[in-house]
Amino acid sequence: MIDRIAQLRAAGEADVAAATTTDELEELRVRLLGRKAELPNMLRGVSELPPEQRGPVGKAANQARQALQQTLEARIAELAAGELDARLVADRVDVTLPGRREPVGGLHLITRVRREIEDVFLGLGFDVLEGPETETVHYNFDALNHAPNHPARDRSDTFYLAPSANLPAVERAGDPRAEDGGSGRLLRTHTSPMQIRTMEREDPPIAVIVPGRVYRPDSDATHTPQFHQVEGLWVDVDITLADLKGVLLSFARSIFGDEREVRLRPHFFPFTEPSVEVDVSCFACKGTGIREDLAGHPRCGLCKGTGWIEILGSGLVDPNVLRSVGEARGDDAYSPEAVQGFAFGMGIERIAMLRYGVPDLRLLYENDVRVLEQWA
Known part of the structure; x- marks a missing residue:
């Protein structure tokens, strides 16, 4: 049985060394150390062996399991680093390229x-x-040299504002077009x-x-x-x-x-x-x-x-x-x-x-x- 354990260990180490991807190593881990694998089952059956064989067989099987576990972990770390480097090269983003996101808006x-x-x-x-x-009649018309009867002062050409508590009271500046009580303000x-x-x-x-x-x-x-x-x-x-x-x-x-x-x-x-x-x-x-x-x-x-x-x-x-x-x-x-x-x-x-x-x-x-x- 010890010879069989040595064969399983040697074959497992060879398979791990030959694996080229982390996916293959995962499959090997299940096949070598999984619940249905031969080596773990040997460990579980040690108690059924004659007393004189239990110690040597158990020790050999445990050492083989630990060796295979360490070999797998080392190989996984090695391949994972290489795969990461490959992904980084393949997934590299050229930041000088124009963005591909749909436009979210723009200036009117x-x-x-x-x-x-x-x-x-x-x-x-x-x-x-x-x-x-909102302006006064003075700044919108008078100070700009508009005659008192200029057509632009007509209500048909200008929006005058009605008096309001929210607007300051101002003089109508002599505008003949503003009705009595007008605010003297306009748009x-x-x-x-x-x-x-x-x-x-x-x-x-x-x-x-x-x-x-x-x-x-x-x-x-x-x-x-x-x-x-x-x-x-x-x-x-x-x-x-x-x-x-x-x-x-x-x-x-x-x-x-x-x-x-x-x-x-x-x-x-x-x-x-x-x-x-x-x-x-x-x-x-x-x-x-x-x-x-x-x-x-x-x-x-x-x-x-x-x-x-x-x-x-x-x-x-x-x-x-x-x-x-x-x-x-x-x-x-x-x-x-x-x-x-x-x-x-x-x-x-x-x-x-x-x-x-x-x-x-x-x-x-x-x-x-x-x-x-x-x-x-």
């Missing part, structure tokens, strides 16, 4: 375009300011009031843009009651229309492409004099008015064959606006004889529609994920 197109516009003007040396969305129709507030607070020179929500009672394919504007102001010594054109040309090329040109057309705005509309050369037809990339060379639908697209209004700051600021400050820092400036304003939605080909402004507010994901 209006927010993206607003940030792009802000970045352009920050690069040109402008500061970015924000202001209140701002543009972000220009912050230009006045900035000049009253800070000495020249100043260069600021004011992005934000504004409100007007309009609703159609190109207008919504609430929309977004960016208005800008630069006041310094000897500012001219040439400075205005240079700034807006840089803006247009940053947003619409390096080949763009701008042109200024005479217009009228209450708070600028002279006032100009600004057009950018059409980026769809490259300013020709003809789409040469389409069959038959049809007239460009984006610029309607003119080669130009209107993008914003602007002009030199009206001297009356500067004088009003001087009266509020009580000094001559903004005297028209001392400083000049230009102002401009644009709709963020319009810039987004032109740049990304959005056919209907209302699509940007319907929250249809299928639409929004196109620009995410």
